[in-house]
Amino acid sequence: MAQAAAAPKKKVEGVPEKLHVWPYLVRLEFLCALVVIIALTVWSIVIDAPLEEAANPTKTPNPSKAPWYFLGLQDILVYFDPWFAGVVAPVLIIVGLMLIPYLDVNPKGNGYYTYHERKVAIWVYCFGFLVLWIALIIMGVFLRGPGWNLFMPWQYWDPHKVVALVSVDLPYSFGFRDYTWSAIFGGGVLLAYFGIGTGVYFFMERKALKSVGFLRMFLKIQLALIMMGIVIKIVLRIGFNVKYIMVTPWISI
Amino acid sequence: MANKAPQIPGIAEFIHKIKSGEIFTEIAKEITESQLWTSTFRHGYADTPRNRVLQIASNVWLHLHPVKMHRHALRIKFTWCMGGITFLLFLSTVVTGVILMFYYRPVGEYAYYDMKYLQYDVPFGMLMRNMHRWAAHAMVITVWLHMFRVFLTGSYKPPREFNWVIGVFLVTFTLLLSFTGYLLPWDQLAMWAVTVGTNMARATPFLGNEGPFAEYVGVTPRYDARSLLIGGSLVGPPALLRFYVLHCIFIPLIAGALMIVHFWRIRKDGGISGPL
Numbered sequence: 001m002a003q004a005a006a007a008p009k010k011k012v013e014g015v016p017e018k019l020h021v022w023p024y025l026v027r028l029e030f031l032c033a034l035v036v037i038i039a040l041t042v043w044s045i046v047i048d049a050p051l052e053e054a055a056n057p058t059k060t061p062n063p064s065k066a067p068w069y070f071l072g073l074q075d076i077l078v079y080f081d082p083w084f085a086g087v088v089a090p091v092l093i094i095v096g097l098m099l100i101p102y103l104d105v106n107p108k109g110n111g112y113y114t115y116h117e118r119k120v121a122i123w124v125y126c127f128g129f130l131v132l133w134i135a136l137i138i139m140g141v142f143l144r145g146p147g148w149n150l151f152m153p154w155q156y157w158d159p160h161k162v163v164a165l166v167s168v169d170l171p172y173s174f175g176f177r178d179y180t181w182s183a184i185f186g187g188g189v190l191l192a193y194f195g196i197g198t199g200v201y202f203f204m205e206r207k208a209l210k211s212v213g214f215l216r217m218f219l220k221i222q223l224a225l226i227m228m229g230i231v232i233k234i235v236l237r238i239g240f241n242v243k244y245i246m247v248t249p250w251i252s253i
Numbered sequence: 254m255a256n257k258a259p260q261i262p263g264i265a266e267f268i269h270k271i272k273s274g275e276i277f278t279e280i281a282k283e284i285t286e287s288q289l290w291t292s293t294f295r296h297g298y299a300d301t302p303r304n305r306v307l308q309i310a311s312n313v314w315l316h317l318h319p320v321k322m323h324r325h326a327l328r329i330k331f332t333w334c335m336g337g338i339t340f341l342l343f344l345s346t347v348v349t350g351v352i353l354m355f356y357y358r359p360v361g362e363y364a365y366y367d368m369k370y371l372q373y374d375v376p377f378g379m380l381m382r383n384m385h386r387w388a389a390h391a392m393v394i395t396v397w398l399h400m401f402r403v404f405l406t407g408s409y410k411p412p413r414e415f416n417w418v419i420g421v422f423l424v425t426f427t428l429l430l431s432f433t434g435y436l437l438p439w440d441q442l443a444m445w446a447v448t449v450g451t452n453m454a455r456a457t458p459f460l461g462n463e464g465p466f467a468e469y470v471g472v473t474p475r476y477d478a479r480s481l482l483i484g485g486s487l488v489g490p491p492a493l494l495r496f497y498v499l500h501c502i503f504i505p506l507i508a509g510a511l512m513i514v515h516f517w518r519i520r521k522d523g524g525i526s527g528p529l
């Protein structure tokens with residue numbers, strides 16, 4: 001008797017591990033569908049979809065905002081040129097996401113919730129998703145006003161608000177006035193960032209190199225460095241008024 | 254105390270059957286053994302293990318399910334039901350979208366007024382439009398949550414790597430579906446959101462007229478990545494038609510096909526992941 005009471009709760013006698021999908025899953029799906037459809041119907045009765053005045057190519061609204069789910073990317077436009085924020089960054093996000101299963105070779109945490117067995121993976125994903133994607137969207141929807149300036153919710157959206165553009169390029173603030181030399185300096189800074197970052201990572205993880213493989217580790221750290229680089233650039237712009245790290249006639253970063 | 258009421262044995266028996274509930278068994282039997290019923294359903298009606306299996310395996314709408322599954326995969330706490338809800342919302346947009354298509358013409362002169370017509374004159378037009386739009390927005394949110402859950406449970410790990418890749422295609426197509434639909438009301442909100450969005454294509458390296466290295470390729474505002482997308486150098490009627498075709502035909506077909514592969518792979522990869 002005492003033993004039976006102490007036994008783990010889960011092992012209830014007579015309850016099979018495998019269940020029939022009909023009815024156990026199908027009825028759950030049915031209930032779930034019912035709830036969702038009712039919620040959708042009520043929502044659609046209560047709130048109307050927006051319809052503004054007819055499209056007018058001569059009347060540009062200020063601010064012009066992309067659909068809300070792209071506002072994270074639109075916000076990155078403040079800190080990066082369109083070729084990066086609008087094209088390269090989305091491609092990197094998509095490719096990076098697709099690579100996740102091939103880069104994360106930690107066999108633990110497959111099929112159950114765990115934080116302790118895969119701390120780094122959880123942190124990286126949560127940071128990317130919750131901060132760089134969701135938080136930027138929330139900011140873009142609620143705090144970005146005319147001229148893409150930041151407005152607090154209680155502030156008036158003044159279309160004539162002027163924010164002084166005081167940011168300068170990094171090479172310039174280091175005293176480089178010549179085009180060629182500042183391009184070389186900026187390129188050097190970027191190369192050093194990626195080079196040192198990769199080197200340090202490979203040194204710290206040198207024991208894992210054999211089991212994880214060179215290509216995997218290399219791609220992993222490049223993607224991580226790019227993601228961190230975006231954050232660094234944002235901080236440099238807001239905190240130190242840095243415009244570009246590297247300026248060339250073709251691309252500027 | 255002679256009982257003078259005429260005795261019709263049928264009625265007494267009938268009332269007894271109603272009182273005892275026997276009648277329902279008999280009706281059910283009558284229906285489920287009829288030719289109409291047995292020709293429609295490929296399995297018996299009685300709740301036997303065999304019929305539970307056939308219920309799934311012999312039904313085209315349910316057969317993507319396994320016939321048996323692990324207890325843990327039933328827990329809403331595990332899956333959040335988000336994949337299924339995403340699919341349901343997709344189906345809702347298909348149904349309401351087809352209804353909208355009966356009234357909407359993707360032509361510069363008509364599109365906006367068709368929206369007005371839908372809203373004010375078509376019976377349930379406003380409701381259909383609302384359901385279509387809110388389901389689309391909700392689908393974007395649920396697909397992100399689904400992806401988040403799949404990440405948190407590590408369900409992309411072997412053997413499910415490839416299904417995660419398909420999933421990334423699906424989330425991309427979900428966003429593109431939503432984005433192409435955003436233009437169709439042809440109002441200020443639509444036109445300028447899509448202008449902002451498609452302006453990015455102009456900056457594509459090599460292929461956009463304002464992108465890096467464009468001068469070596471020779472693209473112009475009229476012929477570059479952006480004009481391919483919107484059929485001109487600004488968001489006008491050709492863009493409307495292009496987005497309409499992409500929104501109603503091209504992307505739903507691809508997304509639908511990928512969903513079928515996605516579901517098929519869930520089963521082939523051993524069902525919903527779990528601690529084993």
Ligand code: HEM
Binds near residue numbers: 337338399403427
């Ligand atoms: C249109 C979009 C999608 C639909 C309709 C969909 C549908 C589903 C459904 C119904 C399931 C069953 C379990 C559940 O409900 O959680 C599932 C599982 C799964 N989905 Fe999706 N999904 C979509 C997008 C995605 C995305 C964006 C990803 C990831 C990038 C993804 C990766 C997976 C994986 C790996 C599984 C297996 C999970 C497991 O075994 O625990 N799916 N999907």
